[in-house]
Amino acid sequence: MIAEAGLAALWLAAAMALMQLLLAGLALWIGRARAMTAAEDSPRAEARLATAAQLMAGVRPVAIVQGALAALSFLLLIAVFVRSDMSVLLVATNSHSAKPMLYKIAGAWGNHEGSMLLWVTVLALAGAAIAAIERKLGEKTLIATLGAQAAISAGFYAFLLFSSNPFTRLNPPAAEGAGLNPLLQDPGLAFHPPTLYFGYVGLSIAFSFAVGALIMRDVGSAFARAMRPWVLASWVFLTIGITAGSYWAYYELGWGGWWFWDPVENASLMPWLAATALLHSVTVLATRDGLRAWTIMLAVVAFSMSMIGTFLVRSGILTSVHAFAVDPTRGSFILALLVLYIGGALLLFGLRIGTVKQGATFEMVSREGGLVLNNLFLSVILGVVLIGTLYPIVAQAMGTQLSVGPPFFNKATGPIALALFAAMAAGPLLRWRRDNAQALLGRMTAPIAVAVLGMAGVFVFAPDAGVLPILGLGLAFGVAVASVAPLWKRDLKRTPLFTYGMVLAHLGVAVSLAGMASESAFTKERLVAVRPGQMTQVGPFSVRFIGIAPAIGPNWSALEARLEVRRGEGETFVMRPQSRFFASPPTVTSEAAIRTMLDGQLYTVIGASEDGGRWQLRLWWKPWVTLIWLGGGLIALGGLLSLIGRVKPRRKVRPERTRYA
Numbered sequence: 025m026i027a028e029a030g031l032a033a034l035w036l037a038a039a040m041a042l043m044q045l046l047l048a049g050l051a052l053w054i055g056r057a058r059a060m061t062a063a064e065d066s067p068r069a070e071a072r073l074a075t076a077a078q079l080m081a082g083v084r085p086v087a088i089v090q091g092a093l094a095a096l097s098f099l100l101l102i103a104v105f106v107r108s109d110m111s112v113l114l115v116a117t118n119s120h121s122a123k124p125m126l127y128k129i130a131g132a133w134g135n136h137e138g139s140m141l142l143w144v145t146v147l148a149l150a151g152a153a154i155a156a157i158e159r160k161l162g163e164k165t166l167i168a169t170l171g172a173q174a175a176i177s178a179g180f181y182a183f184l185l186f187s188s189n190p191f192t193r194l195n196p197p198a199a200e201g202a203g204l205n206p207l208l209q210d211p212g213l214a215f216h217p218p219t220l221y222f223g224y225v226g227l228s229i230a231f232s233f234a235v236g237a238l239i240m241r242d243v244g245s246a247f248a249r250a251m252r253p254w255v256l257a258s259w260v261f262l263t264i265g266i267t268a269g270s271y272w273a274y275y276e277l278g279w280g281g282w283w284f285w286d287p288v289e290n291a292s293l294m295p296w297l298a299a300t301a302l303l304h305s306v307t308v309l310a311t312r313d314g315l316r317a318w319t320i321m322l323a324v325v326a327f328s329m330s331m332i333g334t335f336l337v338r339s340g341i342l343t344s345v346h347a348f349a350v351d352p353t354r355g356s357f358i359l360a361l362l363v364l365y366i367g368g369a370l371l372l373f374g375l376r377i378g379t380v381k382q383g384a385t386f387e388m389v390s391r392e393g394g395l396v397l398n399n400l401f402l403s404v405i406l407g408v409v410l411i412g413t414l415y416p417i418v419a420q421a422m423g424t425q426l427s428v429g430p431p432f433f434n435k436a437t438g439p440i441a442l443a444l445f446a447a448m449a450a451g452p453l454l455r456w457r458r459d460n461a462q463a464l465l466g467r468m469t470a471p472i473a474v475a476v477l478g479m480a481g482v483f484v485f486a487p488d489a490g491v492l493p494i495l496g497l498g499l500a501f502g503v504a505v506a507s508v509a510p511l512w513k514r515d516l517k518r519t520p521l522f523t524y525g526m527v528l529a530h531l532g533v534a535v536s537l538a539g540m541a542s543e544s545a546f547t548k549e550r551l552v553a554v555r556p557g558q559m560t561q562v563g564p565f566s567v568r569f570i571g572i573a574p575a576i577g578p579n580w581s582a583l584e585a586r587l588e589v590r591r592g593e594g595e596t597f598v599m600r601p602q603s604r605f606f607a608s609p610p611t612v613t614s615e616a617a618i619r620t621m622l623d624g625q626l627y628t629v630i631g632a633s634e635d636g637g638r639w640q641l642r643l644w645w646k647p648w649v650t651l652i653w654l655g656g657g658l659i660a661l662g663g664l665l666s667l668i669g670r671v672k673p674r675r676k677v678r679p680e681r682t683r684y685a
Contacts, residue, residue, distance in 0.1 A: 027112050030100030031191040033093045034141075037148060038181035040090035041174045044083055044151075048171030051079035052239070055164060080167050084155040087170050090177070091152025098132075098145040101190055105132045111197035114138060114190050120203040120608045124578050130214040131204045136338055136354070137190035139217060143334070144180045146225040151177060154229060160250035161233075162242060169236030176228055179361045187357050203608030206580070212272030220265030220292055224330045226258025227295060230302060231327035234320045235369055238376040243316045244383075248309035251323075253671050255306055259299045260663040266292050267656030278614035278629045280644045282543065282652055285433045290413045291333030294406055298326035301402040304395045309383070312456060314392055316383040318399070324369045329406070331362045336413070387458040394451040401444035408436045438492050445499045445537060449475075449506035452530065467509070475502030482545070489545035496541030504534035521669030529662025536655025542624075542648035553638040563645030565626055566590045572630075572639065580604045582615070585630040585639065589619070601630040625649050 055076040104112045105128050108121040118135040119128060127134075133142040151173040158166060184190070233251040237243045269292065274282045283289065302322040308315045335358045386392040412428045419426050453467040479498030482489055489497075507530035510523055548563040556571040570586040582602040590596045601617040619626040624647040631640030 026100050026103050026107070027109065027191040027193065030097045030104070031189070033097035033100065034181070034185065034191070037090050037093035037097060037144075038178065038185060040086050040093060041148070041177040041181055044086045044090060044174035045171055045178060047079050047083045047086060048167050048174065051076050051083065051167055052164065052171070054079065080163060083167050083170050087155035087174070088152045090174075091148040091150075094145045094148035098141050101138060101141055102129055102132045104191075105129065108201065109197075110199070110201055111194055113192045113194040116194050116198035116201050118202070118204055120201040120579070122579050122608075123204060123209070126211065126214060127204055127209050131208075133217050134204055134208045134213050137184070137188045139221075140180070140184055140188050140338070141190050142218065142221055143225060144177065144184060146221050147173075147177050147180060147228055150225060150229050151232075154232075154254075158250065160246065161236075162240070162246075165236050165240045165242045165247065167236075168239040169232045172232035172235040172239075173228065176232070176365060179364065183354075183357050183361065187354050201608070203579075203606070205609070206604070206606040206611045206613050207276060209579075209606075210272060210276055212268060212276065216265055216269045216272055219261050219268065223258050223260075223262030223265050223299075224292075224295060224333065226254065226261060227299060227323075227327045227330050229254040229258065230299075230323040231365075231369065234323035235372060238320065238372050238380075241376065241379050243320060243380045245310055245313040248306045248319060252303075252306050252310050253667055255299065255303050256663055256667040256670065259296070259303050260660050260667065262292070262296045262299055263656060263660040263663060266296055267653055267660065270656070271653050275616055275618055278616045280549070280616075280627055280629070280642070280646075282649065285412075285430045287413050288333075288337055290409050291336045294409055294413075295326055295329040295333060297402050297406040297409070298322060298329045301399040301406075302326050304398055308392050308395055312386065312392060313384040314386055315396070316380050317377055318396075320373060320377070320380070322399070324366065324373060325406075328362075328366045329410075331358075331366060332410075335359055335362055386456075389454070389459045389461050389464065391451065391454040391456045391459070394447065394454045397447045398444065398451060401440060401447060405437050405440050405444070408440070409433065412436065434492075442492070442495055442499060445496075445503055445533070448530065448533065449499070449503045452506060452510050452526070468506070471502040471506040471509075474505045475499055478502070486545060493541040493545035496537055497545070500534045500538035500541060503537065504531060507531040507534060521672075522666040523669075525662045525664070525666030525669055527662070528665060529659045532655045532658025532660075532662055534655070535651050535658055539648055539651025539653075539655060542651065543646050546647040547649075548645040550643045552641050552643075553634050554641050555636070555638050560641070560643070562626075562643040563647075564591050565643075565645060567628075567641075567643060569639065569641060575602060577604070579608070580606045583630070585617075585628075585641070587617070587628060587641075589626065599626070599628050601628045603630055603632075620650060623647055 055073075101114075104115055105119055106125070108115065108119060108128065110116045110121075114135060114137050118138070119131050123131065132138045151170060154166070154173065155170060161169065230251055233247070233254070237247045269289075270282050273284070273289070277284075302319065302325075305315050305319045305322050309319045335355065338354060338358060412432055416426055416428050449471050450464065450468060453464060453471075475498040478501035479494050482494045482497050486494075507527055510527055511519065550560060550562040552560045554560060554569040556569060559566055559568045561567070566589070568588040570588055572583050572585055575582040575584040582604040584600050584602045587599045587601070588596050589599055597619065599617040599619055602615040604613045604615055605611070606613070614629050614631070617628045624645065627644040627646060629642045631642060633639050
């Protein structure tokens with residue numbers, strides 16, 4: 025009965041979403057009718073006012089109940105996976121009784137239907153959170169926001185219930201399950217999708233805020249201050265999810281790379297780019313009451329990218345280790361939702377944006393101007409990635425087969441990204457409203473000098489590193505210096521926590537950039553076929569292939585290589601890459617052995633055997649590659665500090681005189 029209870033909870037949650045939408049719509053319509061007859065002083069007018077108030081009062085509790093029911097449904101789905109209930113079709117096709125418990129639990133969202141239920145659950149919980157804790161928005165704008173959130177939820181409930189029911193029974197039950205994709209049998213499955221989904225679906229809140237503000241013509245600094253913490257939280261989760269996913273793919277797929285420009289990877293990058301632009305834009309609106317229309321548009325674009333990512337992953341039009349669905353009918357359903365929500369929001373934007381006042385103005389040489397430049401660069405990169413991702417799909421629909429891979433994305437986005445980093449270095453050094461270009465140049469002296477010296481040093485010691493990596497390393501040094509500029513000559517005890525968050529996030533960007541550039545510039549790769557006892561070299565390491573031995577795991581068997589590795593005159597250590605075989609479903613995977621050191625990672629993969637007793641061995645030495653994920657962690661931590669600094673009560677302090685306001 026667990027599956028039936030889960031399905032019932034899902035139907036009830038869908039009913040609550042429709043009720044929430046209906047209550048919000050009626051409350052706003054009756055309230056609008058009351059406003060149009062405000063001069064009328066009659067019992068009928070008073071009754072309308074009382075009815076609107078009662079309807080508004082009912083929206084919040086319904087949203088909270090909807091979130092609770094969706095969460096209950098998802099927990100019951102986990103329960104049938106934990107019990108290995110093979111009478112549930114989803115369990116029989118995506119699980120196995122012999123799987124470790126971690127993968128039974130995580131397997132609940134390691135498939136199309138389960139991942140969509142997780143999506144809907146986060147969507148419902150986000151709406152419940154708005155209803156429970158949001159107090160900064162005006163009451164009518166909040167009701168419009170909750171109505172928009174309910175409209176989004178209703179569409180995805182319909183998708184689940186009529187196209188992707190996760191609780192469908194199998195009669196007769198299967199004797200045993202087909203198992204989980206071995207590439208997903210990793211602790212990363214328990215961590216990466218939920219964090220990414222909290223980021224993805226969290227952007228629906230920004231979308232609903234924008235729709236609610238447009239409906240009520242309430243676009244201003246108060247609206248932005250209410251929306252900013254939600255955008256920050258979503259951005260933090262997206263950053264964590266992308267960083268974790270990058271490292272998971274890096275060590276699990278055995279390709280030796282940290283970003284492959286896979287279309288589904290791009291599906292997570294595009295919302296992050298839009299959310300980053302939105303975060304900066306909403307800061308200008310909240311702080312200086314500027315960029316009103318741009319902020320609304322970015323809120324729509326950010327959630328649009330999440331919807332496009334959902335369509336790419338679950339439509340069946342892409343073949344990827346990350347993609348789940350292969351049913352074009354489901355893809356058509358999601359495409360219809362995308363057209364409905366995004367098309368409707370853009371239509372509303374077009375109809376109402378003329379009623380949005382301009383807001384405060386500013387000079388181009390100012391902090392606001394720097395953030396606008398930042399947004400333009402981010403938008404251009406987003407456009408390039410979007411075109412590169414969708415163009416092969418469009419071409420295939422027109423009968424042409426082509427692929428767009430890393431060479432295109434690296435060449436197209438690399439120079440723009442470097443320009444973005446240069447602009448980012450100047451951003452924290454600019455004053456609000458108005459600044460002087462000559463004064464800015466004086467403040468930029470130290471970052472520019474450090475960047476030039478860094479480029480020169482890299483060119484002297486590694487002239488073959490390449491132009492973009494050299495520029496990237498130099499800019500990383502310059503951005504690192506500029507990122508701490510807001511702390512110069514300040515009383516650090518009185519500095520707001522969100523300022524520390526900004527500094528840490530920008531510093532994290534510099535650290536990640538240094539890791540990316542170093543990996544591109546200094547990586548050494550060696551592909552050899554060796555016999556037991558033979559030695560080979562990669563970078564500063566001597567690697568001796570000792571031999572192959574069998575190994576057994578919880579639900580796999582493997583051929584395990586034993587490598588004795590020595591760096592220079594240092595001590596010898598052993599690495600054991602594996603070639604694993606999973607029986608359910610039958611799959612062979614390469615499990616890399618990675619040795620992390622202070623200055624990089626040694627990455628080893630064992631391949632197939634050849635005639636004469638030789639084995640293929642692939643080795644990479646990747647100096648400073650770990651800075652990529654360290655920087656990602658710093659960016660997320662900076663966002664978290666900013667979030668805490670924005671939402672916690674702040675004590676008033678005496679204003680301090682600083683060089684940068």
